[in-house]
Amino acid sequence: MRRVMVIDMKRCVGCEACVVACKTENRVPDGKYRDWVVQETRGELPLLELFIRSQRCNHCADAPCVANCPTGASFYRGDGTVQIDRDLCTGCRACMASCPYDARYVHPEGFVDKCTLCVHRLDKGKPTACEEVCPTGAILTGDLDDPNSLVTLRLKRGDVSVVNAEAGTKPNVFYVNGAR
Amino acid sequence: MALSRRRFLGLSAGTLAAAVASKLVFTRSAAAGHPTIDPGTDGHAVSSVCEVCFWKCGIEAHAHGDRLIKIRGNPRHPLSNGRLCPRGVGAVGLAYDPDRLVKPMLRVGPRGNDEFKIVEWDEALAFIAGKLDELKRKYGPESVALFNHGAGASWFKHLLSAYGTANFGAPSFAQCRGPRDVAFDLTFGAEPGSPEVLDIANSECLVLIGSHLGENMHNTQVQDFAEAVARGADLIVVDPRFSTAASKARTWMPIRPGTDTALLLAWIHVIVTEQRHNRAYVEKYTTGFEELKKAVATYTPEWASAETGLDAALIRSTARRIAGAAPASLVHPGRHASWYGADDTHRSRAIAILNALLGSWGHRGGFFRPSGMKLAKIPTPPYPKPKPPADRVEGEAPFALEPLAQGLRRATIDGKPYPIKGWFVYGTNLIQALPQREETLKAIQALELLVVVDVLPAEIAGYADVVLPEAAYLERYDDLIPIAWHESGVALRQPVIPPPGDAKPGWWIARELGKRLGLEKYFPWTDAESYLRERCKLSGIDFEALARDGVVLAPHKPTVIEDGLALSFATESGKIELFSEKLRAAGFDPLPVYLRPHAVPAGYFRLLYGRAAAHTFGRTTNNRLLGELAHNDRVWINAKVAKDMGLHDGDVVRLTNQDGIKSAPVQIKATERIRGDCVYMVHGWGHTAKGLRYAKGKGADDSELVSRVNVDPVMGGTGMRMNFVALQREA
Numbered sequence: 001m002r003r004v005m006v007i008d009m010k011r012c013v014g015c016e017a018c019v020v021a022c023k024t025e026n027r028v029p030d031g032k033y034r035d036w037v038v039q040e041t042r043g044e045l046p047l048l049e050l051f052i053r054s055q056r057c058n059h060c061a062d063a064p065c066v067a068n069c070p071t072g073a074s075f076y077r078g079d080g081t082v083q084i085d086r087d088l089c090t091g092c093r094a095c096m097a098s099c100p101y102d103a104r105y106v107h108p109e110g111f112v113d114k115c116t117l118c119v120h121r122l123d124k125g126k127p128t129a130c131e132e133v134c135p136t137g138a139i140l141t142g143d144l145d146d147p148n149s150l151v152t153l154r155l156k157r158g159d160v161s162v163v164n165a166e167a168g169t170k171p172n173v174f175y176v177n178g179a180r
Numbered sequence: 181m182a183l184s185r186r187r188f189l190g191l192s193a194g195t196l197a198a199a200v201a202s203k204l205v206f207t208r209s210a211a212a213g214h215p216t217i218d219p220g221t222d223g224h225a226v227s228s229v230c231e232v233c234f235w236k237c238g239i240e241a242h243a244h245g246d247r248l249i250k251i252r253g254n255p256r257h258p259l260s261n262g263r264l265c266p267r268g269v270g271a272v273g274l275a276y277d278p279d280r281l282v283k284p285m286l287r288v289g290p291r292g293n294d295e296f297k298i299v300e301w302d303e304a305l306a307f308i309a310g311k312l313d314e315l316k317r318k319y320g321p322e323s324v325a326l327f328n329h330g331a332g333a334s335w336f337k338h339l340l341s342a343y344g345t346a347n348f349g350a351p352s353f354a355q356c357r358g359p360r361d362v363a364f365d366l367t368f369g370a371e372p373g374s375p376e377v378l379d380i381a382n383s384e385c386l387v388l389i390g391s392h393l394g395e396n397m398h399n400t401q402v403q404d405f406a407e408a409v410a411r412g413a414d415l416i417v418v419d420p421r422f423s424t425a426a427s428k429a430r431t432w433m434p435i436r437p438g439t440d441t442a443l444l445l446a447w448i449h450v451i452v453t454e455q456r457h458n459r460a461y462v463e464k465y466t467t468g469f470e471e472l473k474k475a476v477a478t479y480t481p482e483w484a485s486a487e488t489g490l491d492a493a494l495i496r497s498t499a500r501r502i503a504g505a506a507p508a509s510l511v512h513p514g515r516h517a518s519w520y521g522a523d524d525t526h527r528s529r530a531i532a533i534l535n536a537l538l539g540s541w542g543h544r545g546g547f548f549r550p551s552g553m554k555l556a557k558i559p560t561p562p563y564p565k566p567k568p569p570a571d572r573v574e575g576e577a578p579f580a581l582e583p584l585a586q587g588l589r590r591a592t593i594d595g596k597p598y599p600i601k602g603w604f605v606y607g608t609n610l611i612q613a614l615p616q617r618e619e620t621l622k623a624i625q626a627l628e629l630l631v632v633v634d635v636l637p638a639e640i641a642g643y644a645d646v647v648l649p650e651a652a653y654l655e656r657y658d659d660l661i662p663i664a665w666h667e668s669g670v671a672l673r674q675p676v677i678p679p680p681g682d683a684k685p686g687w688w689i690a691r692e693l694g695k696r697l698g699l700e701k702y703f704p705w706t707d708a709e710s711y712l713r714e715r716c717k718l719s720g721i722d723f724e725a726l727a728r729d730g731v732v733l734a735p736h737k738p739t740v741i742e743d744g745l746a747l748s749f750a751t752e753s754g755k756i757e758l759f760s761e762k763l764r765a766a767g768f769d770p771l772p773v774y775l776r777p778h779a780v781p782a783g784y785f786r787l788l789y790g791r792a793a794a795h796t797f798g799r800t801t802n803n804r805l806l807g808e809l810a811h812n813d814r815v816w817i818n819a820k821v822a823k824d825m826g827l828h829d830g831d832v833v834r835l836t837n838q839d840g841i842k843s844a845p846v847q848i849k850a851t852e853r854i855r856g857d858c859v860y861m862v863h864g865w866g867h868t869a870k871g872l873r874y875a876k877g878k879g880a881d882d883s884e885l886v887s888r889v890n891v892d893p894v895m896g897g898t899g900m901r902m903n904f905v906a907l908q909r910e911a
Binding site for chain 2: 008
């Protein structure tokens, strides 16, 4: 199984329902976020383009956070996701320093925290909190190892990108319809 | 700002093939014994209805015992479809806002000093009842006015109708959707409704005139908008600002602010002169086509181009695209329509007429016609016959559908046609909701009683004689909430958690006041639940099912012509009135005319305002879950203009309007996404109320800069986009 997330930039309006849903689903502390929205304007008036991306941990297949974790707290779960074992985490922040996506934060309780891709929900057959709430239906999760899954079919259609591909970490969060 | 630390990370394409093809090599296996963390936020779910805005989406609120944990969309509710906007999800932050009103309070010291003593309910209610008796004796019951927003106001409307007044002024009419509702009423004999009955999901062409869907997060409408965008519908967005919606459009038309009617008339001109209108529909359902044709003969795209700053060829080609998609071609009626005052009804009429020419009213992809659900009323004695509302003097704004909030304010000041001496303010922060603040403050000082019923101490509460803490919508029952959508039905608001402190639900407050005013017979129920059970019984609705599912739907009836809907129009002629005999008879232009807006004075910018996705007016800005999101407490200014002024993105400025009114310090957002002749703010920031610890002092307040209005002579709407501001850097 290889869990991935596909985010449709054409649908997304950047409302941040995903951000708030994640916070309440996952008890994310005040002032901290596991996901966030980036808006970028390109061009000059009147020839403008607006790119909106709901971002989070990319669950990289070649994850520097896992490689740089001295205690083994950051690990590959075997389902395509990267997770943190809170019991093993010492809060040393080596993972944060190595993450090219700035996706992690230190939880007030001392461990490092980030998006889990809501595996506690996916394991039960439910969508992630952000996917479930999204008013525009812009967020889709699924198994890329399944040739008939919606995510596989969508990624095959093209116009796919990842954030910061140069980092070479093989992200599992994909953006579609960004080329317009 | 927690989000500002996020640096922008560039995207690059081309990794797809590798991504799909590659198989992972795991350095650790899942079998390593790591636990999976479940945050345990499911709890038990209660179905209810949101009230962060007026859309009234169905929700499922998850709680552990008495602790609300999270809120999601109710999948059974046709306005949510299991999804929700950030405000609805973030209402957990309202439930646990540390600034919630939790005790009744009586004013000490001068009115407006925002100083109170905490009292028990009995003392507060006895005080109000005593004052209401006194006002009735001295001035008559019509001397009390209600200003309201939201579903919970129904209990207070009932109470005050029984008391004997009809002075109910919701700013949502004259300060918001009034011109649109009047225009559609005059044209179709029906209003676009709330929620607007727009079949955006099936539109082949969608035109937005200043409607910034996506920033305006009306859940279902945004869901449908995303479907239309994903489907590749032809989207045309007319806005001085490159809105989120504009960024999804095939064509963005960065129009000169206030000239929309000129564009609409030119579109009508092209469609009519090129005979691109829906001829069968126009012949069958409309009257006044020949008069319209004559009236628009001179409104050429070239004429409109000079007014709007838009290219004439583009005006012509967009008109053809709009007509080409008919009848699944929808010119969005908008919602907040009190823009420029003088021609707001005309502009909305032009939109209505354009839709009539396309035949979109009643067709799939246009305006659908919901059947609604009939709900029985619990019998109560008839209300005493009230005096007509005091909001208008003889002959003023003859087409107003509701009392004008600013008219009730005026009557409070000048006592004409009769004195207004008491205000009930329910769920609306009149300080920010009404333009011309000086007038509001003057009226407040002329009162003998000001009661504020609310959940948070916004500015208006600081002026109250009595502040009554209401249970938030998550903590109370309200009256049945009808659903008029593709599927019609009824939804239930019910308590998920208990209210904080001594906060009480509106139904309880109204009933207790009724008892003290000798109006018990108007409240023949013991509590809201027994009221609702009885009303459901009378309406043939299974209350248990409603309480369980949050919604009961009526059998489906056709809502579009394609499904067998027969169109009818509640106008005088029984047809769509392109030419309005009613307007003519009242001395107004029977066909839309364009009035050029006041020019922007040198050194000034036109002040525009709108919404942000995470906020409803000022009522969400103190919410910790929502208040921090995005940088939407900034004032937008064109990047090149800012540069010429020596201003940089993030600089702090003050805005001074044409009357010398100065805003609080506010950061600028220097962006290419707005024309150079206007600035733009999100309405609802810039709070000064000392009781709003998170919102106070954040951003600036657009409404304080609206010291002038242009009143729509047809229906009394207050056009507010004719205020101008200059920017000074804050030292």
